[in-house]
Amino acid sequence: GAGVSQSPRYKVAKRGQDVALRCDPISGHVSLFWYQQALGQGPEFLTYFQNEAQLDKSGLPSDRFFAERPEGSVSTLKIQRTQQEDSAVYLCASSGLAGWTGELFFGEGSRLTVL
């Protein structure tokens, strides 16, 4: 596709449920980022992939959060045993080259609400 695609756009989960959020980046983009945006905050870094390698996962808030990008294209962010504090918009962004300071291309985000 022409842009970054995320699914689902909206997800309501009961506390304790597992969820999986998908990101389909722009074809050929090497770098892929996940961000979490809580209400009233700016996007907070979660993790970074260069192709299939997860180079930085320092922003993942707990071991309930797991991300993968097995073939260097589509990425999935999985949250196990969701908690209310996980409610946020999860943004995926991609860019062309590793180390490039060009713009990030964002998806529309996945809004997760945990009841």
Next chain:
Amino acid sequence: ILNVEQSPQSLHVQEGDSTNFTCSFPSSNFYALHWYRWETAKSPEALFVMTLNGDEKKKGRISATLNTKEGYSYLYIKGSQPEDSATYLCAFYRSGGYQKVTFGTGTKLQVIP
């Protein structure tokens, strides 16, 4: 933890007014600063990529300036229109290592017709 701050947090202006807001960031280890516009229910879109001290960029009625020595950037909107209503995010790129980006909390602008 890097401090990237934006002010004000929110702003209401009348159609036709000009406005500006601020992004402040660490003055050391600067590599680049981006401005993004994020409209409700859409994805953030890049407005400007700024890399040099003294940079001034312009796109239509929107312009931005950059001062890396003192660690701030201004975004200006001249003659605000309702379609300018959005959250404006700045993103700081630190030198060294890969492109880890720190975002500010954003300025939410509402232009009243």
